[in-house]
Amino acid sequence: MDSGSNKVYMPGEKEFFRRLETRHRRGRIGRLFNYLSIGVAGLALVALFFNVANQAFGTIGVVNTIDPETLTGGRSLDELSNDELALILAENVGGKLRVLIRDTISQVDATQFTKVSVAEIVADPQVDPAIAGELLKNISPEQQAALLADYADHSTLRNLVLEEVIEQQVIASFPLAEAIFSFDSVSADIEGRILDAYKKRAGHDDAQVEIIRFHSWLDSDFLTTPMSSTPALAGVRTALDGSLGLMAVVVLAALPIGVGAAIYLEEYAQHGVVNRLIETNVRNLAGVPSIIYGMLGLAIFVRALAPFTSGLIFQANFDAPTVETAIERIAPIFDGALTFDNGVISSQSENVDAPTIERIVNIFLHFGTPSLTMHGNSSVHDMSNSLAAALDIAVDTVEARDDDDRAIERRGKYYRFDLPAAAPISSETYTQLVASLVRINSFSPNGRTLISAGLTLVLLILPIIIINAQEAIRAVPFAIREASFGLGATRWQTIWKQVLPAALPGIMTGTILSVSRAVGETAPLIVVGAATFLVTDPKSPFSQFTALPIQIYQWTARPQGQFADIAAAAIIVLLALMLTLNTAAIVLRNRYSIRF
Numbered sequence: 001m002d003s004g005s006n007k008v009y010m011p012g013e014k015e016f017f018r019r020l021e022t023r024h025r026r027g028r029i030g031r032l033f034n035y036l037s038i039g040v041a042g043l044a045l046v047a048l049f050f051n052v053a054n055q056a057f058g059t060i061g062v063v064n065t066i067d068p069e070t071l072t073g074g075r076s077l078d079e080l081s082n083d084e085l086a087l088i089l090a091e092n093v094g095g096k097l098r099v100l101i102r103d104t105i106s107q108v109d110a111t112q113f114t115k116v117s118v119a120e121i122v123a124d125p126q127v128d129p130a131i132a133g134e135l136l137k138n139i140s141p142e143q144q145a146a147l148l149a150d151y152a153d154h155s156t157l158r159n160l161v162l163e164e165v166i167e168q169q170v171i172a173s174f175p176l177a178e179a180i181f182s183f184d185s186v187s188a189d190i191e192g193r194i195l196d197a198y199k200k201r202a203g204h205d206d207a208q209v210e211i212i213r214f215h216s217w218l219d220s221d222f223l224t225t226p227m228s229s230t231p232a233l234a235g236v237r238t239a240l241d242g243s244l245g246l247m248a249v250v251v252l253a254a255l256p257i258g259v260g261a262a263i264y265l266e267e268y269a270q271h272g273v274v275n276r277l278i279e280t281n282v283r284n285l286a287g288v289p290s291i292i293y294g295m296l297g298l299a300i301f302v303r304a305l306a307p308f309t310s311g312l313i314f315q316a317n318f319d320a321p322t323v324e325t326a327i328e329r330i331a332p333i334f335d336g337a338l339t340f341d342n343g344v345i346s347s348q349s350e351n352v353d354a355p356t357i358e359r360i361v362n363i364f365l366h367f368g369t370p371s372l373t374m375h376g377n378s379s380v381h382d383m384s385n386s387l388a389a390a391l392d393i394a395v396d397t398v399e400a401r402d403d404d405d406r407a408i409e410r411r412g413k414y415y416r417f418d419l420p421a422a423a424p425i426s427s428e429t430y431t432q433l434v435a436s437l438v439r440i441n442s443f444s445p446n447g448r449t450l451i452s453a454g455l456t457l458v459l460l461i462l463p464i465i466i467i468n469a470q471e472a473i474r475a476v477p478f479a480i481r482e483a484s485f486g487l488g489a490t491r492w493q494t495i496w497k498q499v500l501p502a503a504l505p506g507i508m509t510g511t512i513l514s515v516s517r518a519v520g521e522t523a524p525l526i527v528v529g530a531a532t533f534l535v536t537d538p539k540s541p542f543s544q545f546t547a548l549p550i551q552i553y554q555w556t557a558r559p560q561g562q563f564a565d566i567a568a569a570a571i572i573v574l575l576a577l578m579l580t581l582n583t584a585a586i587v588l589r590n591r592y593s594i595r596f
Helices: 013-056 068-072 082-092 096-104 118-122 141-151 154-166 176-181 183-202 220-224 237-268 273-285 290-304 323-333 354-367 380-390 427-442 450-474 478-486 491-519 523-528 548-556 561-592
Strands: 057-064 168-175 209-216 338-341 344-347 394-398 407-410 413-418
Touching (some): 013 176, 057 183, 082 141, 082 154, 096 154, 118 141, 154 168, 154 220, 168 561, 176 183, 176 209, 237 273, 237 450, 237 548, 237 561, 273 450, 290 450, 323 354, 323 427, 380 427, 450 491
Antiparallel strands (some): 338 344, 407 413
16 A cells, blocks of 8 residues: 555565566567667668669660661661561671571580581471571571571570670669769769770770660560670570579479488387487588588589489480491591491591491590590590500600600690501591590580589488478377377378378478578589580580579679679579569468468
């Protein structure tokens, strides 16, 4: 009770209120710390997005080496048809037109590009019958331009004209903040100092600069254009395709293995010392640095399992050497024609007989087999010795080349050969044969492929998937299992019909978040051999590949400022991909979660 200003407390009540006030004070301090943490995290996120957006958008100064209006008659490139754009290319790039066809519309391997017909190149039996069976080099530039016009899209042709003919260059780029707040000074700098420096460097005294105040490096062309050495014309299509391919491999391999391991550990394994040891090791593996997994993938998938990851055992991703291809390779070295008919090799050459040719062909078939390592499946010394044995030539390795014309150099080593008096070929012919063997052996497929990288990322996220799946399965009440057993279901029927459906939202959420982590990994991909510059899309799991993190890393390492700008645009694409995956995980969790 109260008596004036004096408050009367019940026994122990005063201590209670003192402790209550202490708890409230601690609660206020905790809430303040939480608000501060959220504020710092929010500021960091805003700073990140501002920094990326500031680089991905802004002001640029563009210079054309050739005025586009002199080529188009006053029209813009967007107004020209495919035929007109292709004709401009044919008139200005010369023999490079075939290279552009190879890099844009060809459907065959680059090593076979010059050996197959036009119909095979475009993979269309309905192509013009007049040129369908011809080699590309045998048709006119106008016909080659017509192929480009028919099978390349408008944006690709427009970019080719800009890059190869007009030679458009971005001579300056400024971030978005300067474009908004100090555009006048930026514009004066581009038209003055930067343009003068370009004229002096390029020797184009009459060059005119076009200033675009608000330019976005991120647009539809950026997503659909392959890589380029010119920043303004580069895109992320090949890197995006590689990342999506890696995601497909990771999901298809990691999900069943991870869920299967979790089911065994939770539902079948005895909960003893061994099981606890396994679970402890799985949790430890989840904390191993990603580059260690990259080294493991290099040892296992790239090297030890190269026959599988290179496609060798599937007869995929390479042109298996045949007698015909071997003869085609060595025929120009000899004077006479070589033929292969009904399993018989014949030769009209005067300086070598048919049995000798047959031995040479067998050597080409053996050493031309796709290699299982990066540098070939045999050394030059082995190839040279095998060829010398077939031709009755003595070959010795020497430390350095002397004045003896019999010494030839291959990959930093010197080989001296002695031709007997009755040698079937000349020393020049022998040198050409060894050079041909080296060439076909050096460019053989290897295990640095999309599936190797995908399986390496599977190792990386597998412990995380197992842990998440275990927690999701463990959260299913045991009463559901007992009810199922009581109705006569077997253990597997209970798992398949009751436990897994109830645990599926948690399993899928963990899997998607794990894949989201794998998409952003760089170190393992570098170790297993991701390409840093690739203009062709991966066509199979056994193809060369690159990925968005690799492309971003490669662009940011370049000294030109424009590459940093397009790297920022690629970062936005990668963030969008990861946010999409995270959003899908949240939707799955909320939509299919079951409350027990």
